Amino acid sequence: MNSAELLTDAFGRIREEVHGAVEGLTAGELAERVDPDANSIGWLVWHLTRIQDDHVAEVAGHDQVWTSQGWSDRFALPFPAASTGFGHGSDDVAAVRVGPDLLTGYYDAVHDRTLGYVAELAEADLDRIVDKRWNPPVTLGVRLISVIGDDLQHVGQAAFVRGLLLRRR
Numbered sequence: 682m683n684s685a686e687l688l689t690d691a692f693g694r695i696r697e698e699v700h701g702a703v704e705g706l707t708a709g710e711l712a713e714r715v716d717p718d719a720n721s722i723g724w725l726v727w728h729l730t731r732i733q734d735d736h737v738a739e740v741a742g743h744d745q746v747w748t749s750q751g752w753s754d755r756f757a758l759p760f761p762a763a764s765t766g767f768g769h770g771s772d773d774v775a776a777v778r779v780g781p782d783l784l785t786g787y788y789d790a791v792h793d794r795t796l797g798y799v800a801e802l803a804e805a806d807l808d809r810i811v812d813k814r815w816n817p818p819v820t821l822g823v824r825l826i827s828v829i830g831d832d833l834q835h836v837g838q839a840a841f842v843r844g845l846l847l848r849r850r
Contacts (some may be wrong), residue, residue: 684807688799688825695832696792699726700785702839706846708780709818715845717771722839722846724777726784727756728766734791735765736828740811740821741750754789799825 682690698771702722703711720728731747738745747753753762759776766773807822820828 684800684804684822685802688702688802689796691829692792692795692799692832695729695829695836698833698836698840699729700786702836702843703781703785704845706781708778710846711781711784712775712778713842713846714774715842719842720743720774720838721777722842723779723784724766724769724774724786725835725842726788727744727771727777727779729790729832730784731765731789732767732831733795733828737791737795737798740824743794746787746794747791750790750808752790755783787830 703726708723711726714719714721716740734745734747743749747784748762756779758764760773802821807825809821810818811821811824812819
């Protein structure tokens with residue numbers, strides 16, 4: 682297995698978990714919060730997708746799916762188009778109210794773009810420096826693993842919240 686295949690597998694596992702956390706829930710359930718300041722499933726999945734879209738687009742040198750494919754307009758959130766959820770407060774989390782098809786549709790579009798990008802990577806590409814603001818500078822391989830780690834953390838949180846919601850039914 683080469684690195685591109687390994688990355689493809691990792692991003693594929695995230696997709697499975699995203700769909701598992703979202704499918705079968707209503708827009709109201711996706712927006713439900715276990716306490717007034719908790720993150721909702723909808724916000725968590727939107728945020729992890731925005732981070733993946735933002736970070737992969739940057740290293741790949743292409744436009745974000747969010748804006749280039751019109752997802753920003755379809756979601757119609759009260760945030761600037763460049764918002765990824767980083768630094769959002771409780772009111773921002775509450776503003777993310779979307780249906781499951783819209784949420785997984787955006788995720789799938791980002792997933793497809795991500796897989797198209799990683800499929801083209803050669804082993805040597807992963808050593809390319811993509812961010813010199815850190816010490817040591819961040820390589821492409823480290824950035825992609827960072828995205829995978831962030832996505833897994835947030836989709837795990839979404840799955841946990843889903844479990845709590847389903848127990849209340």
